[in-house]
Amino acid sequence: MHEFSLMASVLQVAEQSARQANAQRITRITLKIGALTEVLPDAMQFAHQALTPGTLAEGSDLVLNQIEARSRCLSCGLEYTPDRYRRYCPDCAALACELLAGRELEIESIEVENGD
Amino acid sequence: MEIEINTPILELNARHAESNRQLLAKEQVYMLDIMASPGAGKTSCILSVIDRLRSQLRLAVIEGDVASDVDAQRIKQAGLTAVQINTGGACHLEAMMIARALDALSLSEIDFLIVENVGNLVCPTEFDLGEHARVVILSVPEGHDKPQKYPGIFASADAIVVNKIDTLPLFDFDMAVFKETVKAMNPTAPVFTVSARTGEGMDDWCEWLANQVADVVG
Numbered sequence: 001m002h003e004f005s006l007m008a009s010v011l012q013v014a015e016q017s018a019r020q021a022n023a024q025r026i027t028r029i030t031l032k033i034g035a036l037t038e039v040l041p042d043a044m045q046f047a048h049q050a051l052t053p054g055t056l057a058e059g060s061d062l063v064l065n066q067i068e069a070r071s072r073c074l075s076c077g078l079e080y081t082p083d084r085y086r087r088y089c090p091d092c093a094a095l096a097c098e099l100l101a102g103r104e105l106e107i108e109s110i111e112v113e114n115g116d
Numbered sequence: 117m118e119i120e121i122n123t124p125i126l127e128l129n130a131r132h133a134e135s136n137r138q139l140l141a142k143e144q145v146y147m148l149d150i151m152a153s154p155g156a157g158k159t160s161c162i163l164s165v166i167d168r169l170r171s172q173l174r175l176a177v178i179e180g181d182v183a184s185d186v187d188a189q190r191i192k193q194a195g196l197t198a199v200q201i202n203t204g205g206a207c208h209l210e211a212m213m214i215a216r217a218l219d220a221l222s223l224s225e226i227d228f229l230i231v232e233n234v235g236n237l238v239c240p241t242e243f244d245l246g247e248h249a250r251v252v253i254l255s256v257p258e259g260h261d262k263p264q265k266y267p268g269i270f271a272s273a274d275a276i277v278v279n280k281i282d283t284l285p286l287f288d289f290d291m292a293v294f295k296e297t298v299k300a301m302n303p304t305a306p307v308f309t310v311s312a313r314t315g316e317g318m319d320d321w322c323e324w325l326a327n328q329v330a331d332v333v334g
Binding site for chain 2: 010017021023038039086087088105106107108109
């Protein structure tokens with residue numbers, strides 16, 4: 001249910017950016033969502049539907065770009081895709097690994113109408 | 117027209133978390149975030165930790181709940197300062213709520229501040245509070261397969277505590293499988309097995325906590 005908090009923040013930033021560009025309407029919001037975050041796409045869409053009426057983003061599309069997780073083994077240097085249940089290096093089984101991607105929760109861009 | 121934004125969704129929360137972190141560093145207070153399901157025994161574990169560490173450290177507690185001050189009352193009955201945050205329906209604590217609670221506390225009189233997050237294994241994961249460490253508590257009756265269902269929170273923890281081990285004979289909780297699962301998703305976090313009720317295993321966990329606090333408080 002924290003998707004509502006996330007979407008409220010998204011709308012705050014999106015509306016601010018749209019106003020700065022003197023836009024009348026936001027037609028699309030694009031987010032980056034890492035594979036290792038606790039964000040449910042359906043819940044984000046639902047929060048978007050529930051929170052956008054009455055805002056500049058009313059009737060906009062919400063696009064969720066899923067970002068694949070990437071890790072680098074600090075022992076052998078291998079780059080690999082960790083899954084949620086196995087974070088360690090699949091090659092040498094070293095435990096110390098650096099997460100390069102997969103925790104993203106970002107507002108990538110918005111598409112607006114009638115902007116400068 | 118397309119406008120590039122490329123900002124973290126939780127930027128505002130991140131800013132509040134950072135200012136909490138700076139305040140805690142300045143006041144030399146170690147803050148621990150405790151996360152678990154409802155009923156895992158968060159408050160009982162906190163009371164047990166207080167019991168063991170209060171002679172050497174000055175403790176206080178921030179209680180996060182959807183409603184009521186039942187938990188804060190339990191802490192106050194033990195003679196400690198407790199600030200209750202009622203989220204009013206929200207399923208997790210956010211950094212701004214912690215900022216307000218920090219305002220209400222005399223930080224110069226605290227070494228070790230324990231935050232009891234809202235009972236939930238999903239939502240608190242994404243919200244940085246400015247804490248020094250996170251502990252996830254799982255209780256035996258919940259089952260050893262919980263990390264498979266809620267991997268995010270177990271992967272984000274600095275230590276994992278299994279509570280209610282006095283009930284192990286009553287449940288089919290496979291400790292070996294649990295530890296193996298947790299190790300695969302979070303290789304560096306220590307696992308402590310405790311019973312807040314009988315006190316078993318609490319000394320090991322408290323020793324780890326006291327060392328963590330000493331690193332910050334000096």
